[in-house]
Amino acid sequence: MSFLTIESVCKNYGATAALTDVSLAVERGSRTAVIGPSGSGKTTLLRIIAGSETPDSGRLVLDGEVLADGAAFVPAWRRGIGIVAQDGALFPHLNIADNIGFGLPRHDAGRTARIHDLMTMVELDASLLQRRPDQLSGGQQQRVALARALAPGPRLMLLDEPFSALDTALRVSTRKAVASLLGAAGITTILVTHDQTEALSFADQVAVMRQGRLLQTGLPRDLYLHPVDAMVAEFLGDAIILSAEIKDGWALCALGHIAVEQGGRQGAARIMLRPEQIGLVPVVEGGPGKIFGKVVETDFGGSLCTAVVEVAGAGLLLTLRRPPMETPPAGTAVEITVTGTAHVLGETSPRRP
């Protein structure tokens, strides 16, 4: 039995379906990322887990305790689930120390020591304790929010896009720090985000949502390489989707013959390649059995540049992001190579847990 089980949860707001038949299992001590575009229902799911919302139907079980089942409902404040909100949601009328100590018993002897420990844990200086939240930077606020949520020792931690308000560099470092902190504390965590890099790097398990439905759940690598459909594929990164004819483990498409994974599907299908599988080798002229193309446009972008390649004879344009030294200048004739296998969409991952 999983640590947290969500079974067939539905939630409607009037005529709008926010969640339809969502089921998800989260293992103890794991980190799960729920990812989806805005309006996909991921925040609603989080609020239902937290207890800020009640599901219309479905069950929610945490560590053997039924949190919600039809009409039965454990209120948020009795769940022992911590939240870190997008903007931190620090109490503006309290200083940092009181924010962190909010969930601790007020007359507890070890309170001050615990607050200091937590400050150390989130790598903040104790001198900030007497400040007001609005005197802190965004990154510091998020760390305080995390310390506050950690203080009472929650069974489950919910992170609601906690890094989205931070700038890029800070986002990565804060995310890493938070991930290692939660991992060290062994706290089961659910992260909601619309940023696929964040989801893929943070989580043991990724769940992709769209329009209130859970499309696919799995290991980050599986989801990236074996998305169930084009939407999931494109949501998790750049993808090249091609129509193909499958035959005996090979796909015949605009890029020639490409090996596909086992699965035994035959006939017309759509396949997916990640741009990093494509190689561009400048050539003088084409040869038989090879696929050639021409770089029609490039865009210098620093560490990652963009090349648009027109595949000869196929009327197909590939947009590829790659390092500058691997980006031939516009007008270059190239041979297009494919490494690895193509993923046939509609087929589930072979190693799905």
Add this chain to the structure above:
Amino acid sequence: MKLSLPQLASAIALATGLIVAPLAAANAGTVTPSADGIVVYNAQHESLTQAWADAFTAETGIKVTVRNGGDTELGNQIVAEGKASPADVFLTENSPAMALVDKAGLFAPLDAGTLAQVPAQFRPSSGKWTGVAARSTVFAYDKTKLDESDLPASLLDLASPGWKGRWAASPGGADFQAIVAALLQLKGEKVTAGWLKAMKENFTAYKGNSTAMKAVNAGQIEGAVIYHYYWFGDQAKTGENSKNVALHYFRHQDPGAFVSISGGGVLASSKHPAEAQAFIKWITGKGGQEILKTGNSFEYAVGTGAASNPKLVPLADLQAPKVEPSLLDSKKVTDLMTDAGIL
């Protein structure tokens, strides 16, 4: 509300004219407030003065603008305004405020014709102002609670501990202050101060004599020191606020039998002395005194040969003490009442 737009518009136009005019006059720097009538500082009941003003205007074509207020408020105001007062005529309910303005030397002598219309007992010998009406002090009591034998024989009795919490007055009004002024003139400062001190302990304050009578009628308090005409006025309407109330006249030249004279005078600073004199002459004359007899004011007429409303106890039967109206001291009275903690 049924107010047609034209009505509303004309009302606004009229209103604008009325309140912009003084501003315009002031701004123009001229002191002639045009020929559009006289300003009356009125401390008399608004309805009575309005009735006088309307009839006077109808008869003479002289317009009358009324500013309403209390006796001493307007009296002191005229003193503060001095020669610059916009008032042409001052009307009061009681004499002290007239005495106040007179003492400041702000009244013009009244026309001999006016003085001739009012018997000497109802006006000061100086001829600077005249009585225009009169009213009697009464003890209005709850006849369902008090028998005639329970009533105070003298106004001074109300200071005794037996009357603690049982009687009412309207101390902020000029009426009651005039009664105190009479007491002061008749019995001296020591007695008056002592009486006021006891009164502070004994009485309940109401705003306005009507309100005090209403409280008696409603059984909230047993009696009230007020003037006679509130009872008659209410009886003439519905009697709703006086049906349980009877009037007790103190008589016997008691301070409580004081008959207060309402005064009228023309300001020396008046820009329209002739019109102002005509107004006082008119209200002390046949037309003005007739309104006292027939109207709803139920005040006593004071003009020579003028009859009061027949429902009233005749003035001659009231056995009022002799009081010199021009010597009633409102300043001293408010000081004493302030000292006693009543004001």
Add this chain to the structure above:
Amino acid sequence: MSWIGLAAVLVSIASLLPLGFIIWIAVQTGWATASVMIFRSYVGDLLVNTMLLVALTVPICIVLAVALAWLTERTDLPGARLWAGLAVAPLAVPAFVQSYAWISLLPGLHGLGAGVLISVLAYFPFLYLPVASALRRLDPGLEDAAASLGHAPWQVFRRVVLPQLRLAILGGALLVGLHLLAEYGLFVMIRFDTFTTAIVQQFQSTFNGPAANMLAGVLVACCLVLLMLEGGLRGRERYARVGSGAAVVPRPFRLGRATIPCLLLPLIIAILSLGVPFVTLTRWLVAGGADIWRFGQIGLALGQTLVLAIGGAAFATLLAIPMAWISIRRPGALQRLLEGCNYIVGSLPGVVVALALVTITVRVALPLYQTLFTILAAYALMFLPRALISLRASIAQAPVELEQAAGSLGRSPVRVLWSVTMRLAAPGAAASMALVSLGIFNELTATQMLAPNGTRTLAMAFWALSGEIDYAGAAPYAVIMVLFSLPLTWLLYVQSRRSAGR
């Protein structure tokens, strides 16, 4: 600094006249005389009365307003919008009309208890409005966070919601307190003596005698104490919302079985604050029949009231423009000082302002005495802070870039202010005027003391008639005051909802 700054300074200096007057009178009277007039038992009684009144009314108003605001804003109370409207509507009933309604229903009503009851009913909307609007602005994420930290709903309310309503509560409480100090008619009707009723009584006995002025001095001291109290409690805290995330729409609290008892609160308050005046007025209108509708007099009074209300509102708004502009475009020490002046004067009771202007005009500025200008000036001083509120908000929304553009095209700052900023801020100016005219429409004490000869406003006529216990005759005036105040109150309500961003 420019002309605009100069204008703001002049307005502020003028606004200090009443305060200066009180000090001047105190100095002139001399300490010996003044202390005799101040330290006497009657003043002690008044002080006790006034303090008890404030100390009882304000907390009751706070509890009532917070409860109503929470019910209407945060729960699934049926008809919440209706109850919200009904919680603001009592503002359309002038306090003395409220008192008149109660006194004609229960003629024996008097004293402190009655004062507290009627004051609460007349003034609690001043607290309800800011509290409801603050509740709407509160980030429900904070409440979710507190719940996730193990706090039961009532603990969340006490430890998270209430502290954040503090500024709204303090501001509203100050407003209620100042109104209690300034109110005259309400308390006279129920025979409850406060400083203001005593001042008016002294004025009626002695015109501008020193006793009235000394009482006014004590009253001013009371106002300043309230201001300082509020300032002290407010402290330096500004509960800026931290972060920029989109606020979640709060999930309404499910009342469940408590719905019916919870409905009783707004229902009872609506019956007491609106039902009683409605029933009483209807009763007097029916009893009075057609006779009480003397259209000539009523129309005249209405016309005069409108002229005063609109004129005063325009004047106050005009005077507020430089002040508002400076506070948005040139904030700083000077601006705070000027604003402080206006604020203090705005908190002075009408009776004090009127007393000052009567004495000043009659002694040193006689040409202005009893003129339309003086009474409009009094209104402007009394209602300047009201005019500032909406004006400031709308000037803040007029982009400064437009002013700069106009300036770069060679227009002087004053012309820019007029031709650009005020055009854009016009809706705010209109709201300012509406708020001020609502105040003037029902003003009694200052109007009585300052009005030019022959003036008889609705409030004055109502007061004179009800004073002669002609309650039926007074009813049409009361009805007209309420009817004209209703749309202005509605505007206030809408504006408060809009400023909350929803």
